[in-house]
Amino acid sequence: MKKYLIFLLGVLHWSNSFGQYKISVKIDGLSCKDELLLANHFGNKQYLRDTSECVDGIATFMGKESLENGVYLVVLPKKNYFEILISKEEDQTQYAFHTDTLLNPNTMKTEGSLENKLFFEFNSFAIIQGKNASAIKGQLDSLEEGKDKEKLQKNLKEISKEVAHRRDQIAQENAILFIGKLYKSMAESNAPKVDESLSDDEQKKQQYLWLRSHYWDNIDLSEDGLVRSPVFHNKLQYYFDTYMPPLADTAVWMADDLIQSIEASGSREQYKYTIHFLLGYFENAKFMCFDKALWHIAKNYYCAGKAFWADSAYVSKMCIESDKMEPTLCDKKAPDLNMPDSTFSRRIRMSEIDKPVTVLVFWDINCGHCKKEMPIISRMYDSLTNKHIEIYAVYTQGDWEGWKKRLASDQYKFINVANAFGEDKFREKYNIRTTPQILVLDREKNIRFKKIGARDLAKTIQYLLEEQGIVPSKESSEAK
Secondary structure (H helix, E strand, O other): OOOOOOOOOOOOOOOOOOOOEEEEEEEEOOOOOOOOEEEEEEOOEEEEEEEOEEEOOEEEEEEOOOOOOEEEEEEOOOOOEEEEEEOOOOOOOOOEEEEEOOOOHHHOEEEOOHHHHHHHHHHHHHHHHHHHHHHHHHHHHOOOOOHHHHHHHHHHHHHHHHHHHHHHHHHHHOOOOHHHHHHHHOOOOOOOOOOOOOOHHHHHHHHHHHHHHOOOOOOOOOOHHHOOOHHHHHHHHHHHHHHOOOOHHHHHHHHHHHHHHHHHHOOHHHHHHHHHHHHHHHHHOOOOOOHHHHHHHHHHHHOOOOOOOOOHHHHHHHHHHHHHHHHHOOOOEOOOOEEEEOOOOOEEEHHHOOOOEEEEEEEOOOOHHHHHHHHHHHHHHHHOOOOOEEEEEEEOOOOHHHHHHHHHHHOOOOEEEEOOOOOOOHHHHHOOOOOOEEEEEOOOOEEEEEOOOHHHHHHHHHHHHHHOOOOOOHHHHHHO
């Protein structure tokens, strides 16, 4: 149970409550010269809540308002710690704990709290079972396939089942207590049997859909205290990592469905944490078009005034950025461009390109990444008949002579334009901050793909041509 923490000090909006807390801690091997800290989990981080006062070797944490439900940490001077439960269902002025600097759960003593008594008893049981499991794993590593190995694997599963059963039993017997809600949230849902006459793929699909729709069944969405434990964050992370396909619209639907369920159940902390989590999750997603999901969270929660915890300056900045994102979200019609070519004598309007696929590229002759990407784009363009596609390449800087020399030397045969007269606000329209930027548009000039690499262009174009029925799919061609 010894771990090391980096404490992140932050301003949290704690709810007002009646009552007090007084938590007494006696640790053999420490004296009143040693200060203890009280912290709590919040999502995947830990926050400092209190520092101890000490009299006659007993450290005490005291406050005029009772603490919120959650998993808290009593931290020793060397930053090792042990966890305790805080519950508003109990008298928090009666909490008392006694251990030593080794923090052995088998020697941990607690008074004044049924929930912590159950918590420590289960931890002690789980550690013993964990040691048994480790011993079995060590034996498995030295065995080849056979009956002995099968027996040990069965024993390993039985240990896991026994730990889960003990935890579930505590949850069922203490359903109204915080420990009951905490342990119930750790239970896994098992999908019912499906029709075995279905294909394997269809059976897996039905199980997947059932598990996704029942994933939150064991989570009390009214319990704020679950956010003050590692459980809720881990559940969120696993849910979107496992059940969210790489489709922005489905991600938005899953996010809204969960947020609305939490809002209806009443947990303000879960509501706050989920929205904040999803903002970061979608921002860091590597999937195509997920700026659409990011924009949705910003626009429909922060900018809609539903992020009651967020600073107004932060929200204002976010809304400005989301407004810049909106015109070029996937499935939006691309803002039109009408820019002069390298002769500066004629303009070419992007919307007048009559091709099933238009590739829009923003680039710079001195951009290192552009120097790698543009030749790939050019070779791909030259290898095609170009009957069905066109490339509209926008030079983003102002070295006109350098640009013209590059076009002449590299012989880019597609449409090349630049904002030579400063009349076309392409940077504002497309929120261009870095180059190269590649967007793929369909016949109606809707943005279908964006921010892709040059090497992905060919298969992206093929996909859109197949979708429009212009060319046969590769799969159907191979089948023939």
